[in-house]
Amino acid sequence: MPLLLHYPLCPHSRFVRLILAELGVDAELIEERAFDRRPEFLALDAAGRTPVFVDDDETIVPSAVIAEYLDETYGAGRGAQRLLPTETQARIETRRLVDWFNVKFFEEVTGWLVTEKVYKRFSPQGGAPDMDLVRVARANIRHHMRYIGHLTSHRNWLAGDRLSYADFAAAAHLSCADYLGDVPWEEDEAAKHWYQRVKSRPAFRSLLADRAPGMAPGPFYALLDF
Amino acid sequence: MPLLLHYPLCPHSRFVRLILAELGVDAELIEERAFDRRPEFLALDAAGRTPVFVDDDETIVPSAVIAEYLDETYGAGRGAQRLLPTETQARIETRRLVDWFNVKFFEEVTGWLVTEKVYKRFSPQGGAPDMDLVRVARANIRHHMRYIGHLTSHRNWLAGDRLSYADFAAAAHLSCADYLGDVPWEEDEAAKHWYQRVKSRPAFRSLLADRAPGMAPGPFYALLDF
Structure with a gap:
């Protein structure tokens, strides 16, 4: 296995x-x-x-x-259900957005949030979270919420007509920020509706059951309708 | 075109x-x-x-x-000359190393060097380079030189028997550091020999002719035998 x-x-x-x-x-x-x-x-x-x-x-x-x-x-x-589509244009867009979330969103948002709030708590070399960095991440995430909203108000899913790796990359990062209570869901309606649809997929269930010791998830974390 | x-x-x-x-x-x-x-x-x-x-x-x-x-x-x-090989194991290793240089090496070395020494010089919001960050990059690059040496002393090229994207990713980043005079070529003989071979390829010529206004390249930059 x-x-x-x-x-x-x-x-x-x-x-x-x-x-x-x-x-x-x-x-x-x-x-x-x-x-x-x-x-x-x-x-x-x-x-x-x-x-x-x-x-x-x-x-x-x-x-x-x-x-x-x-x-x-x-x-x-x-x-046609392939998560990395086979058509050239769709491959380009899917891979671009996977990189956007795994590199850019991580650099600007989840890297700071997870390092300051989670890794520092559980690492032997940890320490108190630097709240200035957390605030930078919280400011940056607003731009990304609007970008997700912009894309998903024109498209069925993040990279186009079909569900793709782009949706899972974005949702993976958002779900970590959401666990930490740091997603401003009021920022963009389209982004919120898109996330509700991804979150409803059976593939999401095991993530919603995750609990970090001593850290309760944010209020909306496990709710499918929030 | x-x-x-x-x-x-x-x-x-x-x-x-x-x-x-x-x-x-x-x-x-x-x-x-x-x-x-x-x-x-x-x-x-x-x-x-x-x-x-x-x-x-x-x-x-x-x-x-x-x-x-x-x-x-x-x-x-x-x-067989494909730069992203078709065999599973070789694809995995080539892509791993492309990411290693484009993400990790950039985070630890070239990102600092180019931002502090080049972008700050030419950007309207620039300023003097932060030499503490340049020194961090110069310390970090030594580990990477030894890693390149470790890989290329066991293999013909960086990701295996054949030239691949991995060689070009690594050489692209090293060539920027070399322009700035920040590659410790004495650190690892195998790494230096590998770079000499990549640098000798015709594909490299246009890079070696690049000159930034008012910034002369490091002493070894354009030499094929250094």
Whole structure:
């Protein structure tokens, strides 16, 4: 059985968990605290970041590469339901948005939120969260909410007519911010409605059941209608 | 003709220029100072980052997505010479290393060097370079030189037996640091020999001819035997 080393509030791990669930790939999930820098973990991935996927004796990192691998192996038979579409324009747009959330949104929002509020709490080298950085993330997320709203008011799903990796990348990151109570849902109606639709998918269920020790999720986290 | 909006000392732009040259794709190169935040440029790419590639009425960003696109359109007929190999294990390793340099190396090395030494110099909101950040980048690059040396002492090229996108991603970033005189070539012999081989390829020539106004390149920049 494939193996996923993940961390519950790591947005990149959540992106891969959503894809696995949507594709119906059974994988064993093992929690990895990357901040502990376990030598056996660093031997698997020199970058020392979650998630790490192990399948068929191959170690696959980081999340964007895992997504490409899963599409090429488990996704290829899905035809029009493929999460990385086959048409050139749709591939470009899907991959652009996956990168947008996994790189840009992470740099501007989830990287700060998760590092300051979660990793610092549980890491031995932790400390109090730097609330200035948290406030920067909370300001930045508003632009992204409007961008999601702009896209989804013109399109059925984030990258176009069909559900794709772009929806799962965006929702993975938003779900972490939502757990921490840091998504301004009032900012954009279209963005909120799009998220409700993604959140209602069965693939989302295991994420909504996650609980970090001593940290209750935000008020809307597990509600499908919020 | 395809169009590449690029910046000469942007490592992500250089990655795409190397691929275009290696694949023999003629493209018109237009210099874009992303830090000027030109409205017409932001309309093409909401993220506002170089490079932006325009081909066949499609706008393609960022560099990792351009690389996938170029492989699928111009690279597909190259068989064993394909720069994104077709075998599963080689694809995983090539993509992992492309991400390593475009994300991790950029975060730890070239992002600091280029922002502090180049963008601040030419941007209207610039200022003096923060030499503490430059020193962090100079310390970090040593680990990466040893990692490149470790990989290339076991392998013909960075990701395996054949030249691939991984070599061009790594060389694109190193070439920017080298322009700025910040590559410790004495750190690892194998890394230096590998770079000499990549640098000797005809695809590299246009990069070696780049000159930033008022900034002479480092002493080894244009030498093939250094």
